[in-house]
Amino acid sequence: MRDVPERRAALQAGRVLAMAGQGDMVWGHVAVRDPDGRGIWIKAPGRGLEEVHDRDLQLVSFGGEVLDGAGSPHIEAHIHLEIMRRNPAVTCTVHSHAQAAVAFAALGTPLLPISHDGALFGGKDVPRFTTTGALVSTPDLGKALAETLGDAPAALMHRHGLVAAGEGVHAAVMHAVLLERACRVQLTAMAAGPIRDHSDAAEALAKRDQCWSDRQLRAGWDYLLRRADQAGTGQDVA
């Protein structure tokens, strides 16, 4: 078949997420929209984010059917399918079980812009999916999650993990990375004492545009990809 750059991007995204500490053994996944509108490129179940080869990728239709690749799709492929169905501009989605996100969600406290990472939401709290903490195993649950995410860069999935989306693989992956870091920083601060200072809404909005422009997101992604390449995690297209 002809080369599909999105396949390479899906492999790179998995390696970068693992490098950023979002791996959870063989659970969690990233999806890249097929450029011809056939569905999403996503890894098959059973392999970690950083150990996926080209042969482990599947093309999954918006109906949940595997059009290319072997085996069944991830049971939670609905997360990606429904977010992309809802928002045609989104070309990449991430779902991970990042531990800091899970721990922070359990506190039920607003995510505050106490760092650059936290300014990603422009001074608003992060959206939270609370309908279920179990697997997003049906199209209806996927739709509900997509509604919760809306046009935000990322959302917490209470008792489960996080989801992120973006126009470009670099954006979706960086949104996931930034949310996890924002949760981790706030957990650290709260463990030490009450939070006494954070950006107000105006500063958070300004910082979001300043710190997290598309150019900055791409620079962060490029850095993480270099780190993943240096560490030799996983394989690229073979």
Ligand SMILES: [Zn+2]
């Ligand atoms: Zn999950």
